[in-house]
Amino acid sequence: MKLRSAMGALTALGMVMTASTAFADAHSSGTLNSVAGNGSVQCGVSQGLPGFSNKDDAGNWTGIDVDFCRAIAAAVFGDANSVKFTPLSAKERFTALSSGEVDVLSRNTTWTMTRDTQLGLNFAGVNYYDGQGMMVPSSLGVSAATELDGASICTNTGTTTELNITDFFRSNNMSFELVAFEKADEVVAAYDSGRCDVYTTDKSGIAAQRLKLTDPNAHTILPETISKEPLGPVVRQGDDQWFNVVRWTLNCMINAEEMGVTSKNVTSMLNSDNPGIKRLLGTEGTFGENLGISNGWCANIIEQVGNYGETYEANVGADTPLKLARDGSVNALWTQGGLMYAPPIR
């Protein structure tokens, strides 16, 4: 009896050891391999930010960050639907990424030096240049952020917005009260009920959350942008192969827009004589194989998801409820006076 139970305990222990070793192996042998093994990309998104990552009425994820996840799946599998979404709060997101729960974080996350150097993360680029703004009820009659001395401010916990707003008020010698919630819905509810005079977050977020207010037109977005918020996809540090796949997925989308390749014309573009387009779409060179994926990676992205400009206009552009006009903004292509610029594929 005694012998048998001891043997049982040892066997169980052995199984735990084997399972854990297998897990450790998956970690060290590369995210791309484990993604290929799983058959889908695990993508961390927000818990609901219209235009960026949000569930529509039919329960499908939509948004510019969601489209980026789909683009990675298209690059790796040739199928934009081979992706699973994990909604994460601002607080959970980095833990979820570093623990391996998600392979990539595409969740309106600001690229800062601390995050890049201390959290064991790498930012693969910028897919939206944002900045923190403030919204106030129009009835307060405030026209500039410098008039906000003594205001109470609602925002999210676990974000750079708390630090930026603190810096802004301190540098202007103004007092304020900060009410920080975990979820965006509670921030909106508290602001809507009058708990705070100011709602602050990234300007794109304000445009999105404003739609949830009782009367969206009774609120004014102040002109000041008090911070730089370059939002982009994030991967774990120390896996250069996966980092390259994610980074060049973004570069592919931006380069495609610059060269005029869209989801509509990509099939005819496959016959193009332009060497730049040939390299982009994989009809010339082995750029995809060098990444560890197929040569048609970028053609798949454009065909199934679209180029950067297409995803921008479909999710956050002037014709969407968010109405974030792209012309003349920093998010325009560099050829249009904006900051969207990708290294060449050659």
Place this chain on the structure above:
Amino acid sequence: MAYNTEPDRHGGDDGGLAALIYNPRARGLLFQTILLLAVIGFFAWILDNTISNLAAQNKKSGFGFLEESSGFQILTTLGTYLIESRPGVATYFDIFWIGVVNTLAVAVVGIILATILGFMIGIFRLSSNIILRGFATVYVELLRNIPLLLQILFFYIVVLRILPGKREPGYTLFNGAFGLNIEGLFAPYPVVREGIGMVLMAFIGALFLAWAVAWIAKKRQEATGRQFPSFWVGLALIIAIPFTVFTMVGEPMNLEYPRFLSAGDELPDGRTVSRIKAGYDIELGGMVIVPEFLALLLALSLYTASFIAEIVRAGILAVAGGQTEAAKALGMSNGQNLRLVVIPQALRVIIPPLTSQYLNLTKNSSLAVAIAYPDIVSVFAGTALNQVGQEIEMIFMMMMVYLVISLVTSAFMNWFNDRMRLVER
């Protein structure tokens, strides 16, 4: 010695290793040692794996971050009154303590409120008055069957919707000494000067004196049967002595009242109050208890009270009916019966499950994060964790806080339970 009953098939004449293998005691020892080594190895492997993974991810480790200064503001709460909280000056260690103080504040006040309310509702449930009994039953069944997080969010939104806006005085009491609007409950702030220590000493002395009086009175009653109103005498001592000292040393404390400013008022320094600055200004005096604290406190104590009520009811029902009959036969009133006969016996049944409820309330306070109350989970394992990024160290510190609070609560309740135990002769 179950081993000795096993038949020893080898009769003991086989010496050496074989004997050792067939010796049940040695065999048991061998497997125990192997198992122990395997368990130790398992944990060592986990530790090693964690350390090397952290190193591979280029993450910092250790507790050095506690001395770095933080850069974010925290909502005005007990913690920010007691501990340095200015952004850029406060370190992450200060942030940690602010979180601890805020967690303790809501837990302690919540436990007191839940106990009072729970005892009342529990006694109501046994009342012969049908309205009281019906109310208590509805209360218990409603509150303990709805998830706590929903109740917290409900109370918070209701509190915010009911209260008047920030730029109105709201509900006031005592000519503006107290005010309640959406920014919270504003109250006078006690400012103490030199000499308050003596008043405090006098208070402790009076407590000791009252205890001595009660002890002597009890001894005398046991000896002679004569009674003495020790409760009222004690109360008079506790109030009178510190008050006398307070006036003697020149009233070393006064109250700063909250000030309400309307747009257009003139401030002492000559500036006029802007529209956004209108409202109560605690920089000019007074203090504020934010609605986040009020909502959390309300939800936690109402919820826990429904469980305590059931524990109290069970405790009272556990006291045999003959006890009450005996008390009546001795000529005791209903109140005396409850106070001297039923409750002391019921407490023996009530205290152990009550301890669990206190521990639950403390741990449930971590739901504060949903409504922006800066408790340790929200402020330290939330905002600070996001800036620092050292999950293992910070979550460990947070778990230790809850462990220590829970162990202290348990130790106190066990001590109390021992005192209430039936003394058998």
